[in-house]
Amino acid sequence: MxxxxxxxxxxxxxxxxxxxxxxxxxxxxxxxxxxxxxxxxxxxxxxxxxxxxxxxxxxxxxxxxxxxxxxxxxxxGHCHPHVVAAIARQAETLAIHTRYLNETVEAYADRLLASFPGELSNLVMTCTGSESNDLAVRLACSASGGTGFVVTETAYHGNTALTTEISPSSFKTGHIPPHVRTVPMPAGRPGDGPGDLARRFAADVGAALGDLAEKGIRPAGLIVDTIFSSDGVFADPPGFLEPAVAAVRAAGGLYIADEVQPGFGRTGAGLWGFSRHEVTPDIVTMGKPMGNGYPMGGVVTRPELIERYSKNFGYFNTFGGNTVAAAAGAAVLDVIESExxxxxxxxxxxxxxxxxxxxxxxxxxxxxxxxxxxxxxxxxxxxxxxxxxxxxxxxxxxxxxxxxxxxxxxxxxxxxxxxxxxxxxxxxxxxxxxxxxxxxxxx
Amino acid sequence: MxxxxxxxxxxxxxxxxxxxxxxxxxxxxxxxxxxxxxxxxxxxxxxxxxxxxxxxxxxxxxxxxxxxxxxxxxxxGHCHPHVVAAIARQAETLAIHTRYLNETVEAYADRLLASFPGELSNLVMTCTGSESNDLAVRLACSASGGTGFVVTETAYHGNTALTTEISPSSFKTGHIPPHVRTVPMPAGRPGDGPGDLARRFAADVGAALGDLAEKGIRPAGLIVDTIFSSDGVFADPPGFLEPAVAAVRAAGGLYIADEVQPGFGRTGAGLWGFSRHEVTPDIVTMGKPMGNGYPMGGVVTRPELIERYSKNFGYFNTFGGNTVAAAAGAAVLDVIESExxxxxxxxxxxxxxxxxxxxxxxxxxxxxxxxxxxxxxxxxxxxxxxxxxxxxxxxxxxxxxxxxxxxxxxxxxxxxxxxxxxxxxxxxxxxxxxxxxxxxxxx
Known part of the structure; x- marks a missing residue:
């Protein structure tokens, strides 16, 4: 089938x-x-x-x-006039990268970060969800010292080389790489009692982690779209992710919440899909709806993760956090609030x-x-x-x-x-x- | 030093x-x-x-x-009114991805491709130069069956995981991966006669290819910024790349021309930096100036390379080739021509x-x-x-x-x-x- x-x-x-x-x-x-x-x-x-x-x-x-x-x-909403006006106004005023300072950019970063739990206080602005997940995977690897990832069977996390590796749904032939393990989608079953789905998903994640360990592969993390879009949309019961996240953390890995699809209010319960599950991610990634069509994405995490990665590699994103993106992103937040x-x-x-x-x-x-x-x-x-x-x-x-x-x-x-x-x-x-x-x- | x-x-x-x-x-x-x-x-x-x-x-x-x-x-030019107007007009009309058809998008693709040698007839639109190079490397690997790359010592080709591997200038510590070999920048030396620099650069590339072969690593390609920006800008003599490209092709690898910096007219000799070297690349990548600040990039290559890669993997880029990007890109070409x-x-x-x-x-x-x-x-x-x-x-x-x-x-x-x-x-x-x-x- x-x-x-x-x-x-x-x-x-x-x-x-x-x-x-x-x-x-x-x-x-x-x-x-x-x-x-x-x-x-x-x-x-x-x-x-x-x-x-x-x-x-x-x-x-x-x-x-x-x-x-x-x-x-x-x-x-398509072509929302408030967002279009913000893009047009900023594009005719200043469209430049983050190596200069600009109040519009700093204000957007402050405002976006205020919507996250306090410990997630750093933001790296990118251009796409793919770029966000590509960086998030590296942050998790450098923080954990591991390389292994657990994803769902039909996961999609981006189109770069690194994110394609953790996107089984992009593979037409062949096999996903040996450091990636898949778990079934978190689907309910007839007769499930309270907590059964959560226990089953955590057991699947635990088994995947065990299999990685057996092969000598140290886990770096669990990355999930917090509404499991490409798996077929699995949202309930709220909180079912918690035991799976506990399992990956116990194994030394991190929890990356991919908010590219559920983020920015879509789940109807705050801005972020992860908040329905009452567990704070180590890394949150954003993309698609962030600029209502203007290409922008972001990675939010704890400062020490970025510090750790930055000891070994420089990271700069030419278009990430440009002044027009910041204006578009702020206008999107305006509309979400005002409407x-x-x-x-x-x-x-x-x-x-x-x-x-x-x-x-x-x-x-x-x-x-x-x-x-x-x-x-x-x-x-x-x-x-x-x-x-x-x-x-x-x-x-x-x-x-x-x-x-x-x-x-x-x-x-x-x-x-x-x-x-x-x-x-x-x-x-x-x-x-x-x-x-x-x-x-x-x- | x-x-x-x-x-x-x-x-x-x-x-x-x-x-x-x-x-x-x-x-x-x-x-x-x-x-x-x-x-x-x-x-x-x-x-x-x-x-x-x-x-x-x-x-x-x-x-x-x-x-x-x-x-x-x-x-x-900063905030060029023709480009700003095109962005504003399209953003208020339709901002959507390429899974629907749209004349603005198809017309831009036709126009951009017309500026390339005929055999380079396929275009994949991305959002950034990094995404472009990330895909280009994969296209070269799947077409060549190899994994080895030759780059210059101070090369920078992007911020994704894959492009960071071929960007020695992004490494603060540690070593570039074993499948990547570096060659010195193509700098002239006192007393150089005609052809000396070209021969020296080709010999360096040949030695790097030989070293890869010795370690059992099959070459996938040579990727160079055609004006060697991060190496310190090396443009002359025109044509010096040709023997190095011949060497990589003889070894079964491909030539990727990274036009993210020199492209779109900057070298003063046509739209593309590679044309000064009189050798047609297998893959050309674009980014930075493509939309005058609007985040967009692209990969141009021969159809069989995309076909080959697409047999194994799906590739879709949500923001790549969106209607506003196409409008911005077309306006940039308008200005380059009209001014x-x-x-x-x-x-x-x-x-x-x-x-x-x-x-x-x-x-x-x-x-x-x-x-x-x-x-x-x-x-x-x-x-x-x-x-x-x-x-x-x-x-x-x-x-x-x-x-x-x-x-x-x-x-x-x-x-x-x-x-x-x-x-x-x-x-x-x-x-x-x-x-x-x-x-x-x-x-």
Missing amino acids: KTTKSILALNAFEPGAAGIEDARLAGLVARRRSHAGAASVLFYEEPIEMVRASGVFMFDAKGNRYLDVYNNVPSV GLIANAARVGAELRAGLVSLAARHAAIGAVRGAGLFVGLDIVDPESRAPDPAAASALINGLKRRRVLVGAAGPFGHTLKIRPPLCFSADDAALFVECVDAVLGA | KTTKSILALNAFEPGAAGIEDARLAGLVARRRSHAGAASVLFYEEPIEMVRASGVFMFDAKGNRYLDVYNNVPSV GLIANAARVGAELRAGLVSLAARHAAIGAVRGAGLFVGLDIVDPESRAPDPAAASALINGLKRRRVLVGAAGPFGHTLKIRPPLCFSADDAALFVECVDAVLGA
Whole structure:
């Protein structure tokens, strides 16, 4: 049942399939394939030419309006005027790196760090989540003296060489390196009592650590996306990470919380996904929604970890923490606060999950509904066997697209709908989404 | 004589030195050190708080205007209105990744690729030069089946784990990994005849390849910044790279041209530094000036290299090739063309070098003047022994700063002034710079 596809290929356009009728679209696809070659990934059975976007909506070249229930980078809403104005204002004033001082940059760093537990008082600004995780892994290695990592089976932590090593979902062939161990996704099972999932996940992590030790590989850490996005979205019960983190720390390793996907309010419970688990990470990494589309990322940790690494290596990031990034990042925090987006994510996310759960009575294809805030996983299963049904998930995704609703897939089988709209998603938007899922499944 | 400092620490503020009198500046420095910790790098004996910039000028918080003879990211001029307008327009219209199609993105890819030799027909868009080189190294490894790399002794190719391995200048302690071999910078010597430097550099590369072979390490490639910036700027004679590239290819390796610093017109001879050497690279990487400050980078290569890598691994870059990056990149190409910046770099660069050479008659501290276009290296030496004098270079850099002129240091000894102003630098700007160097050295 394990798909041989990279998770990056889920919901991907397959050029070998039927031709594209629309000449303009066919021409764009041909140009894309000509210049991007084998690295090109386009969404949907028939790709979409997007021309503009606003709030929770995107518009294609024919003027069709799509409800965006997928894109987590424009997290406070596509082209949010407050963020756009901040970018434009700073770009026309000063766009420069951190080797000069600038109040906008220092103020953003102060403000961002204030949202973390006190001991996490240092921030390294980068350009992407990949750069953040790449540095975090090195910080963990130098602090622990180890090299071994434990990750989930369908983890994705970035596109650099180092982060690809800890991203089993990026491997199309071959094996992950010997210093990396995988554990199953933290999925609930029928009959689970309180604490069972947490104990099981910790036992899996413990076994992975034991196997590393047996091979003479000293552990450096456990890195998890705190909402397990690419595994299929696993959020509950809050706190289930704690025993696994205790196990890795007991073995001398560190806990890296990858907040690239859950961070900046999406889980509806504070800015950070890790806070739902009531254990402070050693290192936190950020990316995607940090600048609402402006390329920026960051690593937050304790000062001694950066000091330790910096004894051996210089680290400088030309674009990381540039003045425009800082202005964009501050504007994103402004909007999250002024529009109450964390509370909105909690409220609308709960309504969305309730709506999807209510559909299960009518549609046997609906399996589990999971998530926190506006990060929701919806399993599509075979109505009889209840086994994962990636083909049906794909049909639903493309059916939703024809109804002008955008969503994607996740999980080891590709049968989980990855539902993560902009955080300004309203109750009406959620109701419309549920209605469309209902209609496509009923068709 | 080899400095133990990382090249990243050249011209760096040393907090242990004399206190900062200005209270506002002292406060900013304290905040920076508190949140950025050991990773913080600030320029100058006393850092500068910058507040705005325009064209070739930057302005500090007290209203002082500085002539920028250093910053190569805002390459078409600080806050160029055409680039700023393109960023603002696209950011308010659509800021999204490449899994949807968009004409702005496809048109930029077509236009950029048209500037390369025909066989280099694929482009992977990234966010930074580091991400570009990180991918390029993997492409070279998968295409060659090797892992060994040859780099220069003071090379810098990025801040990811993989690119740090091939960046000897980032190592403060310890040794570069066993699969990496270094060769001396391609410096001319007194008495060199035509072809001597090229033969010597190729012989060094050949010896490094031989040493790799002896240890059973199959070569993957030679990666060089085509103007050898961090080595101290080595541009001449044009074509000197050709025999070294032939040697690496004969050994089964590839040639990666790192255009992060010389690219986009700076050398005054076309868009790319490699073209001065009349040998087509297997892979070209781009970064810094690509978006005039907007974080973007790219890898250009032959389709089969991407195809080969993509058989084993998925690669997707969330921010790479986003619509705003494409708009920024296209605007940069517009300005390079409409303002004739390549010809300007050639003309003003030649005047600048001539002016500096003419100073040598009056100032024995001036050693060699090297470069191409607006990328110039100026060696500062002991007047008697002619040995590298990093302390005098540092004094000159800080003296120039007091005269409101910004410049930095490079090279294994830190005695080379790294001169790389925005490409709109005028003959008057060049004359002013020469005049200030004259004044500081005469003081």
